[in-house]
Structures are given as C-alpha cells and as structure tokens.
Amino acid sequence: MLPDGGADDEERWLAEGIAGVQQNAFYMHRAVDSNNLKDALKYSAQMLSELRTSRLSPHKYYDLYMRAFDEMRKLEMFFREETRRGSCSVVDLYELVQHAGNVLPRLYLLCTVGSVYIKSKEAPAKDVLKDLVEMCRGIQHPLRGLFLRSYLSQISRDKLPDIGSEYEGDADSINDAVEFVLQNFIEMNKLWVRMQQQGPVREKEKRGKERNELRDLVGKNLHVLSQIEGVDLDMYKETVLPRILEQIIACPRLSNDVDDYNVTSLVDYLNELNYKVILVPLINPNVDIKTVLSQLMDRLSSYATTSPEVLPEFLQVEAFAKFSKAIGKVIEAQVDMPVVGAVTLYVSLLTFTLRVHPDRLDYVDQVLGACVKKLSGNAKLQDSRATKQIVALLSAPLEKYSDIVTALELSNYPRVMDYLDNSTTKVMALVIIQSIMKNTACISTSDKEEQSSVARLIHMLHNDDHEEMLKILCIVQKHILQGGPKRLPFTVPSLVFSALKLVRRLQGQDGDVIGEEVPATPKKIFQILHQTIEALSCVPSPELALRLYLLCAEDSKAQITAIHLIIGTLQRMNIFGVENRDTLTHKTTGYSAKLLKKPDQCRAVYACSHLFWTDDQDGIMDGERVLLCLKRALRIANAAQQMANVTRGNSGSVALFIEILNKYLYFFEKGIPEITNTVIQDLIELIRAEKQSDNSVADPSTEAFFASTLRKQPAWAAGQALPDCLRACTDAHAPALTCRYILGSQLLRFVDDS
Template sequence: MYKDTVLPRVLEQVVNCKDEIAQYYLMDCIIQVFPDEYHLQTLDVLLGAFPQLQPTVDIKTVLSRLMERLSNYAASSADVLPEFLQVEAFAKLNNAIGKVIEAQPDMPILGVIILYSSLLTFTLHVHPDRLDYADQVLGACVKKLSGKGKLEGNKTTKQIVALLSAPLDKYDIVTALKLSNYPRVLEYLDTETNKVMATVIIQSIMKNKTRISTADRVEALFELIKGLIKDLDGAVLDEVDEDDFKEEQNSVARLIQLLHNDDPEEMFKIICTVRKHILGGGPKRLPFTVPSLVFSSLKLVRQLQGQEENPFGEEESTTPKKIFQLLNQTVETLSNIPAPELALQLYLQCAEAANDCDLEPVAYEFFTQAYILYEEEISDSRAQVTAIHLIIGTLQRMHVFGVENRDTLTHKATGYSAKLLKKPDQCRAVYACSHLFWVDDQDNVKDGERVLLCLKRALRIANAAQQTSNAARGNTGSVTLFVEILNKYLYFFEKGNPHINVAAIQSLVELVTTEMHSETSALDPAANAFFASTLRYIEFQKQKGGAVGEKYEPIKA
C-alpha cells in the first residue's frame, strides 16, 4: 500500500506544490517518519522525486539524512544487508546523486562533497568488502573537484577531511592505500588541511598498530603525508607554531619506528624510501626525523650482526657494511644544517654498532667523523663537556680496535679533556679518561701506569682550580674534585691496579682533610657529606675482613 498508493500520491503533492520551503520540509518528514525498510524497498520512487524539486531546495541535506538513516539501519543488524544488495541500493543512490548535482548546476562544491561524504559512509557500512565502490565515490568526487584548484574555506576543507577520514575509521591505512582515488582527493587540500589530514593518517596507524611492511606501501604512505615531511607550495615554516611543529615532527619520527619487515632486503628498501622522502624536509625537520631513521637502520644492523657478506656472493645483498655507508651519508646531512651535537651523538651510536659487528675500519671512520665535528663545529663550553664525556664513554665500550687505532683515539680524547675551558670540567674529563686505560673485560687494555698518570694530571688540575677558588674566596667546588679523585683511586685500587697503592690513597685522604679544615676553604656541606661517606666506605671495606679487608687495613681514614 505504501509503495503503490501512499508514497506516489504524497510525492505528487510535494512536487506539484512548487514551494521550496514546503518541499524541503515534506521530503524531510517522509524520510524521518516512515520505517527504514519502507525506504529501502521504495528507493527508486523516492529518489526519482529529488531531481523534480525546485532548484533552490536544500536537497543535499535531505538526501544526506536518507543515507544516514539507511547506514544506521545497515549497521543495526547483519541480517538486513542482503536486502540492500537485492535492491542495488548503492547503484541507485550513486545515480540519484549524479542527477541531483546535474539538476542543480549552481550547487556549491561544499554541497557536492557533503553528498559524496554521506554516500561513502553508506558504502562503508553496507558494502565494507567492496573497495571498488568506495573508490568509485572518491573518483566521482575528484571529477567534480577537477579544475577547482586548492580548496579554501573552513567548512569545505573540514568536509574533505571527514570524507578522507571515513575509510580510515573502517579500514587500516594499508587497505585505504589500495583506493587509487584517495591521494587524488588529497591533492585538492590547501597546505594546512593537508597537514591535518597527514596527522589523522598517522594517528590511525598508531591507534591500529598497523604494520606497513613493503617499500611500495611506504612510498604511497609518505606521498599521502608529504604535508608534514616537506614544505608545500613555498609555505613559510616561521609562521608555524613551534609546539605544533614539534608535535607533528615527533609523530613522523614515531611513524618511522613502526615501519618494519623481517626480510633484511625489503627492510633496507624501506629505509632507503624513507630516507629519500625525509632528507628533503629542510633544516628544521631533519633533527627530528634523521635520528629515528638512524635507529631504525641500526635495528637492521643488529639483526644482521656478524654477517659480513652474503654466503652466495651476491653483490646486491644487504650487509651491515652497506647500511653503515648509508648511515654515514645520512648523519652527515645533520652536520651540514648544522646540528653538530646531534650528529656527534649519532656517529658514536653508529661506531658502537660497528664495534658489535667487528668492523674496525667502519667504527674508526665514525669516531673520526665525531672528532672532526668536535674540533670544528662544537664551540660552546657546556656542549663540549657533554660531547667529551660521550666520546670517553663510547670509546671505553669499544673492543674492536687494535692497539694503534685505540691509542690514537684515546690520545685525542685525553687531549680534548685537558683543553676544556673550565678547570673543574678539565679535571672531571681527565679522570674519566683513566677508564680508557683499564677496561675490566679486556685484558689487553689494563695499563696501570697510564691510569695513574691520568689521575695525577687530574689532581694537578684540581690543585690549580683550588688555588683559583681560594683567590676568588667563596668558590667551594674544588674540594669536591679532590673527593671525586679519591673515589677513582679507590675504584682502581680495588680492581687490582698495581700502580695505585695505599700510600697514594693515604696522602689523598690527608690532603682532603687538610683542605676541609683550611681557613681559606669556604664551608661546603655537600663536599663534607661526600667525604664522610667515602671514609665510611673505607671503614666498611676494612670490616669485611678477608683479602679485601687486608688491602684496606693500612689506610687510616
């Protein structure tokens, strides 16, 4: 009765009344009042009336509401989906939208996008397995957008973002990348909205923990998010909010860490693809993205650890050496920006990885690059202190170097330490160098005499610092240096360094005690507590008894 009598008569009245307000209201009433299944079974008749309405009627809103109702109906139960297929709902709605847009040539582009956005939502609910339908909707959208240039206007761009976000809510990005028209719609977004959409895509990947595991997919993905990776249309970075920019670049860095393939060959291709995209990002972006790429590459190096070359002799195979070559060139881009401190840290990380792969020439090359940066680019005194301690710490962990290479690098590190601007910094760096001559797990690196030379040199620098502070009156840091050096003496004494004897420790204890009670030395509670704690440690070692107790017994604390 509804199909044959009620609906045709009501629609006849609506079309014939010729009043745009009445037509809009009555069509909305029909959609809202009658049941979903009625609409589904009478789609032909209902949709046939739309092009006959007045050109000024807001058809897009009414039609969108119809598709929204049908989408919700489809989502309510899987049992109703066969009905949608039976009546070919998608084809009818797609056809109707085409006719409505044709009948209203003055419809603004916003209206067109709203209609296709509603159709896409309907398609994703009713035909989630038909990617071709979703792509067809996006293709129709591209057709209408062609020749329009970059879209402007808040409402229009928001609607495009909603259109492009819909597939990401239903599928993961790997599936969405199969939609050939998806990137084509993105092309019409202005720079700012392009960045918003890129952020939405990355958030979708993070949320779903999507695994993107081929270089081709990475290429397609980075094309989609290029708004975050490089400047589009000559956009000026200076106008961007600093915090927003950092958050955007950090999200790109996190994304790089998610790209993975267990096959080394494919993973290397992924790394090369990422590198190609991010190296064009400009000096402000590289400090965020390059470290992430470097650590992703080092993960692959660890995976291949110990593999020098392919057993079958294929030149194209991925080896640690090949990755290190790429890493050297990649980190070099940071020193050109310049970001020398970050580049130095990454060179040292690469050196440590080369050490674990037993590649001495490669590790030496990375250290050389780090030293060049230190000498030529790092001039700030605080940055120099941080850098020299990183160099010493990394060099101490290296086991791959032969005597000659190790001596060269160690000699340079101790030289840098003694040339730091402030005496306390010099002292701490020089006594840290003592560890370069005595490494527990390397029997060939146990030179007790050079350890003692380092500690004596540190003591001389501490004395000079003490005299300076006495002259300045009130600078209390130098007594602390003596206590720190005493602790180093105790460390090597316990490790069995024959050149560190009881007499040396005893004289140092007495020196600190004298300095503590000196009239020229200002009261320093922290130094007092540190020294008291050191003396308690000596007493504790004595009470242990046995071989350790015997060693400590002669020391009078």
Template sequence: MNKLWVRMQHQGPARDKERREKERGELRDLVGKNLHVLSQLEGVDLDMYRDTVLPRVLEQIVNCRDEIAQYYLIDCIIQVFPDEYHLQTLDVLLGACPQLQPSVDIMTVLSRLMERLSNYAALNAEVLPYFLQVEAFSKLNNAIGKVIESQEDMPILSAVTLYSSLLKFTLHVHPDRLDYADQVLGSCVKQLSGKGKINDTRATKEIVSLLSAPLEKYNDVVTALKLTNYPLVVEYLDNETKRIMATVIIRSIMKNNTLITTAEKVEALLELIKGLINDLDEPQGLEVDENDFEEEQNSVARLVHMLYNDDTEEMFKIISILKKHFLTGGPKRLKFTIPPLVVSTLKLIRRLPVEGDNPFGKEASVTATKIFQFLNQIIEALPNVPSPDLAFRLYLQCAEAANKCDEEPIAYEFFTQAYILYEEEISDSKAQVTALQLIIGTLQRMHVFGVENRDTLTHKATGYSAKLLKKPDQCRAVYACSHLFWLEDHETIQDGDRVLLCLKRALKIANSAQQIASSGQGSAGSVTLFIEILNKYLYFYEKGIPQITVESVESLIQLIKNEESMPSDPYAESLFASTLQFMEFQKQKGGAIGDRYEEIKV
C-alpha cells in the same frame, strides 16, 4: 496545513511579524505531529506508503517551494517512517531531492538518510543482501550527483560532506566492496578538481573525516592503500593538513601493528605521508613548533620498524625506497629518520643466508658488501646536518656489524670514518670522553682485524686518550685502553707487555693529576684514580698475566694507604674499602684465583 504554514509568512503587516513567526512555529510542530501520526496508522503499510502516502506528501513538499518547509518536511519523512520503507522506496524519495529549492540544506537531509540506513544495516545483518538487491549504493550515488549538478553554486563543504556520508554508508553496508569506496573517492576527486588547495577549514576537516573513515573501518592501512583514488584526495589538502593526515595514518599503523610488506605498498604509503618526510615545498621562513616537529619525526622513525618483509631482496627494496624519500626530507629531519633506517638495515644484514664458506651466497643479489655500501651512503649525509656525533656512533655500529660478517676491509673503513669525525668534528671535551669510550668499547669487541690493522687502530685510540683535556679523563681513557691488548678468547690478542705499559702510563698521569691537585690548581679526588687503576691491576692479575706481579699490586696498595687526602675523600675511602673487601672475599673463596690472592700481602 502546510500551505497555510507557508502562506502565513507573507501575510499581515510587518509589525506583526514576530507574532506570526511564533504561530508558524506552533503550526510547524502540528504538521510534523500529523506526519508522525500518519506513520503510526495501522492501515499505512508498505504498499500504501509506496503507492499513496509518499507520492502525495512529496508532491506537497515540492509544490510549496518554501525552503524552510521543504527542509523540515523531508526531514520529518526520514525520521518518522520505518527504515524498511525508505529502503523499498529509495528511488522515489531521492528523485524528489533535485526538485527542492537550491537553498534547501539537502546535504544534511541526505546525510541523515544515509546514517539511518547504515544503522538499520548494522542492527539487522539479515537485510544486507537486500541493500545489494535494491542497488542502494548506486541510487544514493546517482542522487548525490544529480543534487550537486542541479546546484551549481553548492559550497565545496556540502559536496564533500555528502560524499563523506556516502563513504561511511558504503563502509558499513558493503565493507567488502572496495570498488564502491574507491568510486566514492573518485566522485569526490571530480568535485575537488580545479579547486586547488582547499582553504576552507570546515571543508578541510570534512576531507580528513572522509580519508579517516577507511582507516577506522578496516583498522588496516594496507586496505586503504588499495584505494587508487585515496592519494588523489590527499593531494587537495594544504601542507599543514597533509601533516595531520599523515599523523593519523601512522597512528593507525602503530595502533593495529600493521606490517607493510612490499616495496610497492611502502612507496604508496610514503607518498601519502610525504607531508611529514619532505619539506621541499614548504614556504621559506615558515615557523614550526619544535616540540610538534620532533613528535612528528619520532612517529616517522617508529614507522620504519613496521615496514618489513622476510624476503631479503624485497626488504632491501623497501629500505632503498626509504633512503630515496628520507634523503630528500631536508637536513632537520635526517637526525630522526637516518638512525632507524640504519638499524633496520643492520637487522637485514643479520638475516642474510649462510651458504658454505661464503656466508652470503655466491648467487645472492643482496650481499653484505652491497648493504654496507648502502649504509655508508646513508650515514655520509649526517655530518652535513650537522649531526657528527650521531654519524660517529652509527659508523661504529656498522663496524661491529661488519666484524660479525668477517668483512675486515669494510670494518676498517667504518672505523676510519669514525676516527675522521672524532678528529675533525668532535671538539667538546665531554663529547670526546664519551666518544673515546665508545671507540675503546667497540674496538675491544672486534676480532676481524689482522695484526697490522688492529695495531693501527689501537695506536690511534691510545693516542687520543693521551690528548684529552683533563688529566683524570686522560688517566681513565689510558687504563681502559689496556683491555685492547688482552682478550681471553683470542690468543692472538694477548700482549701483557702492552697491558702493563698502559697501566704504568695511567699511573704516571694519575701522579701528575695528584701534583696539580696538591698545588691547588686542580680538583681534589686524584687518589680515586689510583684506586681505579688498582682495580685494573687486580683484573689482569686474576687473568694470570705474568707482567702483573704481586709486587706491583702490593706497592700500589701501599701507595694508596699512604695518601694523605684519603680521609678527606669519603668516596675514595669507600671505594678502597670495597676493593680490599673484594680481595678478602676472593681469598676465602679458594681455588686457583683464591691462591693467587693469598700471595698478596695487604
């Protein structure tokens, strides 16, 4: 039947070709059905199949020398006979593959065979030892090598697809044999060698599928990092595909909460995902979608928090490796990658061991001073991005960390750097207001400074407040500075005179703002400033600061009541009513504070 089927395509006039093709199709189905019936016969057991059926059928297939017939029949054998038979006769079946015509799609045939055997192993765990016994992996690997060798012009897509199928087979049947998986990747590298970057879209997708298989199987990037040939395959991808592959790797880490715990593995991981963290080899003028770029860099930022080790020295090695890679990533990336690196480093500082008077241990190779120097080097790169506002915030965070470590010179240096950025780089009025709020809030929490350093920093902060562009912003910043001179839990930072001076300055600025508003040159709502200042007076009055007297509170309340603009400003009216309600509540509550409020006559 097969010989007839093959012969029919070459016989008869050309005008009857369509009719002959139809008849050939019917005959092909009949040949396939006969093979199917043969597989169902009771007498065709494993012995008969191995000794008689398979050799005779393969002989017919090889000898017919017709690519269509060979592909169809070899596929029929794989589909109709039991998986157990294929496993027992693997070397015979594979031995016929290199003898087929070069144009036969042997890639699909072998891929289907490996897929069937993988499913067979998945459904019958008891046969797994037998796969090792018959050396299924070695036979398949050798067969693929011979097929590729016999077809010198085999497309790279076909070769990669074969190794991709073999890797999936290996991961299913021998998941514990990483050496097998690495061997497959090594064979793939040999096929790619000398080909340069792979530009074929389908071949590229198949390489991504090949590289994704270990990640999907083990759900653990750390296992993939043990495969020495894994990064060698990645190198053959173009830059765009490297970025896609890097994203796949990061998603796998985040999905499975995989911690990368050693500097060596972190180095290997960063080499794998360098398509996302390094742009030095990108062509000039290459347009990148901004949304995609931000999403990629945010994923890198999240990855930083998955690189962790309890040992402080090993953790410092990890963040040092991150610094090395991130600082070569180009200016656009730094604003995404530097902040998580700083945060991770600050976490490390909090974990440093405490020993006696020296909280970081005299013999420790990783000290707070060393880490703070490291932080300063990282943040110094940001103003050049330019991201001065980000660098400014990070300097203040580092200053606060140095405060907790009782490192006064370091904390002062970080504050100095923040002040320099404020003066030289932050020029927008709204940004200045926000920055000044951060300065005041951070400085208020600092206890490490001596009298001289603290006076210098607070003097600067109050000076910045008075120079803000808008009067309301000036007023609010100046009365906020009052908190810098009175901290309840620090007797050395309790200066009532300077608190009162700040509040009086705020009142003076509020008066000036009111006059501007009255002349029609400014915005309404200056009465709100008086109410806000009143609340500050009440706060310090509760604290018992002698300089904040009953008379000063009462006169301010009377000033607000006399304001003509109050009825036209619902917010100010509501705010003042809430303040008076609070005062009444404190009186009713009684106690020492209630007694103080009883003295105020509203």
C-alpha cells in the same frame, strides 16, 4: 522576533518567568490539596501565562517551558482524580477550561484535559485528537506554537488508536492516528519555517541558529509516527511518505528525522516518482536537497550497521546505484552548488557504501572518482569547510579497513589528496599515521614511493627480510632528505633509530663480511646513517647531528656494558630456582654471542663462564659448562683473527687468545677438573705459534701481557716444547697461509677435545 537585549537581560527575564511559574504553582498546589478546582484552574492559567513571553531565545524558553511542563503533569493527575471521584465530569471540565482568558493558557489546559478525556474513553480518541490539533491553530506565533504542539505530541503519544492499544476503535482508527501525527507535524513544520521569514534581514543568521535549536521538536513527530504498530509498509509508501515528500517540496528547510520505514521504501519511492525529490531543485533552487539526501543516507547506513540481518535485498543490490545517480542529478541541476555541498554528499554516499557494501572496493573508488571529477575545476581548495569534508572523505576508508594498504591502493585516493593545500595535507598525513598506529600495521614492502606521507611513520617500518628492510630504509632516506630545514630535525632521528634496530637484528649473524652478495650489513647501514646525519649539519642542526653521531657510535658499546652488568649481577644472585637461573644464563650467553663486533662477542662469552662456577656456599659449580663457554670464546677469537687477515692482510693481534688463557688459568686455580694442565699448555703453545707466524703483528703491549701471564702459570706447565707439527712449520718458515691452516687445525683439535 525577539526584542533586542543582552545576555544579562535575557537571564533576568528568564528568572522573572521562572519566579512567576513557581509562585502560581505554589497556589495551584494549595488549591489541589484542598480539592478546589476553581482556584486550581485560576492559578494554573496564570502560571501558563508566563509562556506568552516573546523575550526569550528558544534555548531559554525551553527552560521556562520545562518548569511549567512538570507542573502540568501534576495538574493532569488532579483532573483525573476529580473526574474519577465524580466531582466534575470530564465533559464539563473539557468545556470549563475553554473559558480561560488568554488563548495560550487555554490551549495548554485544553490539551491536558483532553488527555484525561481520552483516558476516560467517554469519547473516541480520534475525535478528541482531531479537536485538539485543530484548536492549536489558534497559536500562530512560531516559538510559542512549536512548544504548544510539542506538548500536545508528548501527552498524546501513548493514547493513539493503534493496534493493540486500549484506544483502538474501528478499522480506520490507524488512519486517524497517522492523520493526527502528520497534521501536527505539518503545522509544526510551517511554524518552524516561518521563524526564518520573520524579522529584519540583519538578524537572519541569528534566527537560523535559533531555528536549529528547535528542529528536534518537529522531528519528534516522525519518531512518534515510526512507533505506530499499525503502519505497515504499504501504508507508509502510499500515505505517509507522499505527505512527507510534499513537505520537502513545500518547505525548503524540512527537519530530516526520517523514520525506519524509509529504509525499505524511499529508494523504491524515488524510482516510482521519477526522482521527484531529485527534481525539486529544478522547480525551486532554494531547496536544500543535499541535506535531505545526506541525512537519509546517514540514517540508512546506521540502519545497516545496527540491523544487518534484516537488510532488504534492494538495499544491498540497488541502493548504491540509485543514490549515486541521484547525487549526480542534484549536482547537475544545481550548478551553483558550493564545493562543500557536493563533497558532503559524497561523504554520506561513501559512509553508506562502506557500511552496506564493505567488500565492494570498486564502489568506494567510484565515489572517490566522482569527487575528483567535481574537484577538477579547483586547483587547490580555499574553503576550509570543503577541505574539512575532504579529510572526512579520505578518513572514512582508513577507519573501515584495518589494513592501511587497502585504502592506499584505491586508484583515486591519492588523486583526491592532490586537491588539498599544504596545511590540510599535513593533517591528512597525520590521520594516516594515526590509523597505522591504531591498527599496528607494518609497512612490509619497499614499493612505497608514491606514498611519501606514509614514510613519516618510520618506527612502524618492519620486514623480516633484512635486504628488503634495507631497501625500505633507503627509500625513506630519499624522501626524508628532500625535506627542508624545518622537517629534517624531526624526521632524521626516527630513521636513525629504525636503522639501528636493523643493525641489532644483524648482530650475531654471518653477514659481517662486506660484499655484493650480502648487501644488508652493519657497515652498509652505518654508511646510510652517516649520509643522513650529515644532512643535519647543513640545515644547520649541529648539536642534534653530534648527538646522533655519538648515538650510532655508542650503540654497540652500551650493549657491551649492559651484558657485563647482567653477567655480574647474575653471578652474585642466588635467589632464583634452578630452572629460572638456567633460563637466564642461557639467554645471557646467547645475547653475548650476538654483539656487533667479534672481539666484543668473545669477551662477553668468556665472561659468561663465571655464571657456572661461584665460590660461595650455595654456588653453582658446573665445570663442563665453564669449559664450553671458554671453547666457544676460542672459536669466536679464531673467527676474529681470520676476519682481520681478510680485511687488513695480517693475522691481527693474539690478545684475545691471551685473555682466554688468563680465564683458563683462573679456573685451573679454582680446581675445576675439566681445566687440565694439558689443556692450558696446548693453548700456550698455540699462542706462541701464532706469535711466531710471519704475518703476526708485533705489539709491545701484547708481548708484555703474554709475558705477565706466563709468570702466573704453574711451574710444571712452563718450558714445554711445541708440538712436532707446529715446530716443523715454524722451523721451515712455511708460507703464512699454510701456517694458518696448521694453526687452525691445532685450534680445532684443541677446542673439540678434552
């Protein structure tokens, strides 16, 4: 037991110990330099006496130990040189160090000389090792004893009588090496367990934390054991593993640094012993068998990940069933096991399954189902440790499968989520969202009603089919509107932006006519957005609602402004090559024709005509492409007129045709040969005929605009009569539909000829 003292006291004690080590190490080095063996032993013993302290925690004691350890390596080199020169035989030196006054320094010196003794080969390695491991029993203080035996393990690990080793002896030498490591492991494990039993009950938790800092010291013996080449599978199953299992039974808190032979033997051995390990809790309920199983499965799954090419057949075929059965027996035997313990076991089993059997989704779902069965008695978990483990359980499939649907389609996945409280459900929803974004997954079907948490990731929603995408948005809207005042301000904007993306995709397509046969239209989407944003007004979040309303209203306007800026910029720039400029102008014209409204499309397209005729010295002068842009604008204007006729019952305004006429006149004055007086006159007569139609709208501003335009036309183009077909139509006051047909025919002739 460590004495009471604060952190400052412990730092002071550590500083005093380090000072003592450094001071005696200085005199030891001076004795070594002068080949004074007697003084070297004297000062090294005094230096090692600093390790007799009981004032330090394991962490601080380790710092002091490492200072002394570094000095002992130098002392070992001195001993080796002394015996090589013949100044002192290794046998005499081995006897000499045993006369040190205190037992702890004596044993450290004995281990150091023992390493030199084995290296000299003047005695069999097995005899020296056996003597050392027995002599170290003289230290029964848990902390000091653990570090002494750790020192013994480190200096002897390269001197074990193994196959191919220079210290190999007879056929039994492998057994001697194994026995030495196991004996040291067993004694260290006893000391480690004893740490928990000593001291007052009030400091039990503190001692537990201190013990955890030391468990790696115990486990390193098993690592050394795994490095012995002479230990084959049979020896491991028949000799090594039974000794380890005996320690599991005898010591409830065994360090579980299992070596690689467990990969190919423990599952079979559990079968042979009739699940001896699993039945331990029936004998001693204090045995923490879940930790043994969890760490074993973790080690096996890691082995499966790093060495999949050498996976034994039983690990691929039988291990899941055996571990699943073993966990069931443990949970059944320990009826008082906390929920967190059971879930921890299932987390390890699921991790093992995902690594060893990644394609067996039925195994994954089976583990989740077993967890549901264990949780069935808990309405909502209150243990934060248990909920943390459930989040780990649910996160494992998401990390393994890049396709989020694979995990979400597991039948027991949502059933496990039902046992999470509200705050943990939010955490889990965030994990799902992060997984989707990490794997750039898209939600491509509308059948997602049971996965309401997935709907939060609205920006990842996508489907090339417009109607299906609209269905997705409707379902997301349904879930979003169920949110309370704290959620709506965060979720509604995401839906608005996602819906506007669909609106932009619909632009330039013939889906503008509203009807049941074309449900995915901009108008339909804006109706959904209106309903959604309206919910913000009731929260209330009026400022956010207003901003979103304006965003929807400005969506098309902003694009129009951007298109005209692009056109103007391209017209003034001449730094592009022919090929690059052609690409840019082609894309600009294409985007212009895909704006939301037909009038906007028309104006943007006729503006693009300026990209093909510039007046500067190096400018482009392509009259044919200018004419193509103007003709395309006329077709769009005609389509806008027809739509106005369907929706408003009249032929609408002829302002678009007049605007296009102005462009024709502009380019005629620029001298473009493709723009002839005949072409201009035909367009003027078309506008006049449209104005004289029975269904035309009398608009004073349009009349003024047309009159102003005619005043700018060349004198030779004025006063010409209408074509005979148009005059006959207007004189006879033909029905509007017939007139529209004739006008349309005239327009088609007009835009297709020249």
